[in-house]
Structures are given as structure tokens and as C-alpha cells.
Amino acid sequence: MNMMSEAAVEEAVGAKVDSQPPVKMQGRMVCVYYGDSQALYDVNLDIRKNQVTALIGPSGCGKSTFLRCLNRMNDTIDTCQVKGSITLDGGDIYDASVDVVELRARVGMVFQKPNPFPKSIYENIAYGPRIHGLARTKSEFDEIVETSLRKAGLFEEVKDRLTSPGTGLSGGQQQRLCIARAIAVSPEVILMDEPCSALDPIATAKVEELIDELRQNFTIVIVTHSMQQAARVSQRTAMFHLGNLVEEGDTDKMFTNPDDQRTQDYITGRFG
Numbered sequence: 210m211n212m213m214s215e216a217a218v219e220e221a222v223g224a225k226v227d228s229q230p231p232v233k234m235q236g237r238m239v240c241v242y243y244g245d246s247q248a249l250y251d252v253n254l255d256i257r258k259n260q261v262t263a264l265i266g267p268s269g270c271g272k273s274t275f276l277r278c279l280n281r282m283n284d285t286i287d288t289c290q291v292k293g294s295i296t297l298d299g300g301d302i303y304d305a306s307v308d309v310v311e312l313r314a315r316v317g318m319v320f321q322k323p324n325p326f327p328k329s330i331y332e333n334i335a336y337g338p339r340i341h342g343l344a345r346t347k348s349e350f351d352e353i354v355e356t357s358l359r360k361a362g363l364f365e366e367v368k369d370r371l372t373s374p375g376t377g378l379s380g381g382q383q384q385r386l387c388i389a390r391a392i393a394v395s396p397e398v399i400l401m402d403e404p405c406s407a408l409d410p411i412a413t414a415k416v417e418e419l420i421d422e423l424r425q426n427f428t429i430v431i432v433t434h435s436m437q438q439a440a441r442v443s444q445r446t447a448m449f450h451l452g453n454l455v456e457e458g459d460t461d462k463m464f465t466n467p468d469d470q471r472t473q474d475y476i477t478g479r480f481g
């Protein structure tokens with residue numbers, strides 16, 4: 210069969226073929242307010258399946274605020290109000306019918322500072338599946354605990370001390386435990402808010418490698434202050450400034466040939 214190139218197909222059908230993976234989450238005209246103060250202005254951003262999307266920009270530009278909108282973590286802040294629409298597989302996550310606990314199982318989160326529960330390594334992982342009814346028997350729990358720890362690249366390091374406290378692990382191991390805990394409830398999207406900022410370079414490298422592996426099975430959105438990290442781990446990058454989404458695009462392009470001067474200034478260290 211004569212295979213047509215993508216360009217030839219585009220010419221033949223007179224339209225651009227979207228070669229990007231499907232959209233998993235979509236923000237449209239997202240505005241966020243903390244009391245009277247507006248933190249985000251009309252943000253339109255697509256998060257694509259099985260990609261890592263990095264949110265970058267100077268301190269206070271609204272990266273974490275946008276990230277927290279994606280699993281309604283902002284609901285926990287009394288003064289916070291979100292307007293516009295955010296969808297997950299086309300469904301409005303702010304619809305009154307949405308169960309926020311279920312949403313957060315589908316869209317998990319890993320925080321800046323590793324925050325294991327004051328429980329055993331095993332219980333840190335088993336807790337989520339238990340409250341979501343994902344396992345019943347001891348062997349089902351064992352399976353989830355092992356698989357999650359393996360996916361987080363931690364199983365070999367902790368398999369002989371699963372009953373020891375999670376808080377006794379090193380910082381990097383604790384962060385991978387928190388990633389394993391997020392994975393254990395089979396989320397579709399994992400949000401990471403500066404997940405390496407409390408880690409040393411070796412632990413950071415491990416978590417970055419892990420992020421790259423995880424994208425085979427999950428969609429990942431990461432806030433990072435490190436341009437090198439954004440360039441290393443992400444396929445798409447979104448640049449925020451003063452509450453506006455300045456531009457977004459392929460990470461390679463954003464770091465070599467951005468359209469907006471503010472992105473250029475930020476990635477070359479001229480501000481922020």
C-alpha cells in the first residue's frame with residue numbers, strides 16, 4: 210500500500226492532522242480568585258494523555274494555583290473561587306454531581322515536601338486502596354503494595370522492612386513512597402508540585418527517571434522551578450507570568466525558540 214506522509218495527508222484533506230496524544234484534561238477561561246485578589250486570568254490549557262506537562266514561571270505567577278485546580282485542592286481554601294471550566298475526559302470536574310474524593314483518586318497529587326503518613330511503609334500504600342475499596346483480601350493488598358512500590362522504583366530498597374515506619378526512610382525514598390501511594394489507587398493523572406525541591410541531586414535524578422517511566426501509564430503535570438528539570442522530564446511546557454498563561458508548546462521548542470519574549474527572558478534567567 211502506498212503510505213502517505215502526514216504532510217501529504219494534510220494537503221489532501223486540507224486540514225492539519227493533530228499528531229498530539231488525545232486531550233486528557235482541559236482548562237478553559239480558568240480564573241481563580243483568593244478573596245478579592247485574582248491569581249489566574251482566563252487560562253486555556255490542554256493536558257495531553259501520557260505526556261509530562263511542565264508548568265513554569267516566576268514565583269507567584271500562579272503555577273501551583275492552576276495545578277491545584279486540576280483536582281479541586283483549591284476547594285480546601287475558604288477564600289478561593291474558581292471560574293471557567295476544567296474537564297477530565299470531557300466531563301466537568303466542577304460539576305455539582307462530582308464526588309471530590311473520587312476525583313482525587315483519578316487525579317492524584319504528590320507534594321513538594323515528602324509527607325508519608327506516620328504509619329508503616331505497607332500501610333502508607335494500602336490505606337488508599339482500602340478507603341476506595343480496591344482490595345479485600347490480604348493477598349490483594351500485598352499485590353497492590355508490591356506493584357505500586359515496584360512502579361515507584363522503591364520495592365527492592367524496602368521489601369525487607371515493609372512494617373517499618375515510612376517516616377524512617379531517606380527524603381528521596383519518602384518521596385518515592387508518596388509517589389507509590391499516589392499510584393496505588395490507579396489514578397489517571399498525577400499532579401506533582403515541585404516534587405524534587407526538598408531532595409538532593411541523586412534523589413532528584415531518581416525521581417526524574419521515575420517520572421519518565423510513569424508517563425507510559427499516567428498523565429503527569431509537574432510544577433518546577435528548575436528549567437533543567439522541565440527540559441529533562443517534560444514533553445510540553447506551559448509558561449505562566451503574573452497569573453496569565455504566556456504560551457505553551459513542545460518543550461524542545463519552548464526552550465530553544467519560544468514565541469514570547471517573557472519566556473525567553475525567564476529561561477535565560479533574566480527574571481524570576
Ligand SMILES: Nc1ncnc2c1ncn2[C@@H]1O[C@H](COP(=O)(O)OP(=O)(O)OP(=O)(O)O)[C@@H](O)[C@H]1O
Binds near residue numbers: 243266268269272
Ligand atoms: N491560599 C492563598 N491565599 C491567598 N493568596 C494565595 C494563596 N495561595 C496563593 N496565593 C496567591 O496567588 C498567587 C499565585 O500563587 P501560586 O502559589 O499559585 O504561585 P506559584 O507560581 O506556584 O508560586 P511559587 O513558584 O512561589 O510557588 C500569588 O500572588 C499568591 O500570593
